[in-house]
Amino acid sequence: HLSGAELAGQKVGAVPKGYLYFAIAFSLAVEFLNMKMRKKSN
Numbered sequence: 001h002l003s004g005a006e007l008a009g010q011k012v013g014a015v016p017k018g019y020l021y022f023a024i025a026f027s028l029a030v031e032f033l034n035m036k037m038r039k040k041s042n
Contacts (some may be wrong), residue, residue, distance in 0.1 A: 015017045
């Protein structure tokens with residue numbers, strides 16, 4: 001949906017799906033570690 005959109009004067013092209021999947025997996029891993037560390041400290 002963002003193809004051809006402009007953000008801060010820059011054209012936004014199509015984002016490869018791999019980048020999106022990596023970002024989602026990374027954030028889930030960080031959240032999982034956060035929950036583990038919180039459980040340990042209690």
